[in-house]
Amino acid sequence: MNLTVNGITHGVDGRELATLLDVLREDIGVTGPKAGCHQGGCGACTVLVDGEPRRSCLLPAGYADGTEITTVEGLGTPEKLAPIQQAFVHHYAAQCGFCTSGMMLAAHAYIDRGGTDDHDAIQQALGGHVCRCTGYSKIIDAVAAAARGDSFDLTTTAVGKYTTMATGGGE
Amino acid sequence: MAAASVVTDAATEVLMPGSEDEAIAAFGDGAEVVVVGGGTIVLPDLTYRRRRARKALMLGGAGLAGIETQGSRVTIGTMTPVQELVDMPAPLGPCAANVADLEIRSQGTVGGNLCAREGYEAPRGDLQSAFLALGASARSAANGDVTEEPLEDFLPKRRERLLLGVSFDEPAAGAFAGLDRPHTHDYTALAVSGAKGTDGTLRLAATGTGSWGVRLPSAEAAAEDPVAAGEAALEDVSPHDDALASAWYRTKVLPVLVRRVLDELKESA
Known part of the structure; x- marks a missing residue:
């Protein structure tokens, strides 16, 4: 079977029944999708398959034959982050980072579908994703900002936040 | 490096029918066949070795959706x-x-x-x-x-x-x-x-x-x-x-x- 991951096509044989997660991580070496619960309960392994978010730990790799798969490595580059990545940075939406790639890919797909900054709708879209740091408030703020099309100057993000905190503004 | 968490496909005959007739033939009497629909239930069972599949019937290409x-x-x-x-x-x-x-x-x-x-x-x-x-x-x-x-x-x-x-x-x-x-x-x-x-x-x-x-x-x-x-x-x-x-x-x-x-x-x- 052929899996096109972030624009690069890989031939993989004899792994149709393996999870897409294992094939991505172990066979192809793309480790952005995280192996959290390995049973669909956490969302850390979510990738985009032809633009649709899928739990890669539940998807037989054979079903992804011929599809375009996007992982967090394919969302943007360090020099040019995707809008959802910029929003996560600006809103401090990542703590330990384990859930972040799955969260961002699900959020990216939500915004691609025309999702708005409505918090209830965002919670529905990300309802299967667990943040073990419980940083949901900032994650939802970040997705809402990206859905609105906010722009971010990441060179001042940290400075501005620290300044606010230092002057007693707090969070 | 082989995946550690999944029963290797080498131990399993993977059947991928391209039509309903092929699916029926591949299922046969169902003995030792694990039917894989979307995979959301079966894959975790295989991953955690709660089940072993000698034959896995993957229906994704059988035209049975709609x-x-x-x-x-x-x-x-x-x-x-x-x-x-x-x-x-x-x-x-x-x-x-x-x-x-x-x-x-x-x-x-x-x-x-x-x-x-x-x-x-x-x-x-x-x-x-x-x-x-x-x-x-x-x-x-x-x-x-x-x-x-x-x-x-x-x-x-x-x-x-x-x-x-x-x-x-x-x-x-x-x-x-x-x-x-x-x-x-x-x-x-x-x-x-x-x-x-x-x-x-x-x-x-x-x-x-x-x-x-x-x-x-x-x-x-x-x-x-x-x-x-x-x-x-x-x-x-x-x-x-x-x-x-x-x-x-x-x-x-x-x-x-x-x-x-x-x-x-x-x-x-």
Whole structure:
């Protein structure tokens, strides 16, 4: 079977029944999708398959034959982050980072579908994703900002936040 | 480096039929065949080695997905994603919306949900009550023989046959009531579906009161009085303890859900 991951096509044989997660991580070496619960309960392994978010730990790799798969490595580059990545940075939406790639890919797909900054709708879209740091408030703020099309100057993000905190503004 | 967590494909004969006929032939008598619909239930079982697959029948390319309506008759292919039911009228639409989350509903299939074996923590067939309330029939195959029968007859032998699709007549009215789930990953702990046919026939069914969904004939007979019907429903079930809820809790809540469904049906009439 052929899996096109972030624009690069890989031939993989004899792994149709393996999870897409294992094939991505172990066979192809793309480790952005995280192996959290390995049973669909956490969302850390979510990738985009032809633009649709899928739990890669539940998807037989054979079903992804011929599809375009996007992982967090394919969302943007360090020099040019995707809008959802910029929003996560600006809103401090990542703590330990384990859930972040799955969260961002699900959020990216939500915004691609025309999702708005409505918090209830965002919670529905990300309802299967667990943040073990419980940083949901900032994650939802970040997705809402990206859905609105906010722009971010990441060179001042940290400075501005620290300044606010230092002057007693707090969070 | 080989994956550590999955039974290697070398130990499993992977069958990927390209048509319904090929799927029926590949299934054969079903012996030692693990049917893979969307994979959302089977893959974790294989990953955690709760099951071993000597033959894995992957139905993704068999052309068994889709919803067709001819007149008032609706036919849903076994590989249709659960998400495609979400906008359908009650009880099916709200019942489907109560399954997992968007990503899993988009991958999990109608057939996989209906045919799932009892879980280690809970019954898994969230959609069973809705299809039972609709009086659905199941089209299935084994040993090359294709038959169609009432879903309630099919469910007890769902592990022995290959489900190809389900059909039902659009109801005049429908309703669904279920327990809230603490997390989207949880299966339905208890839910009740109701539907009134265009001929006035009322059907009630429950998911979460046993190994698979069941009709509630005693509640149906008492339907004129929703409170009495709720109590009567207890005659039709054998609630159990599992990780999601105790038998005691299910016994207390089932009458409430039956009453809600009947009240909703009355309002929509």
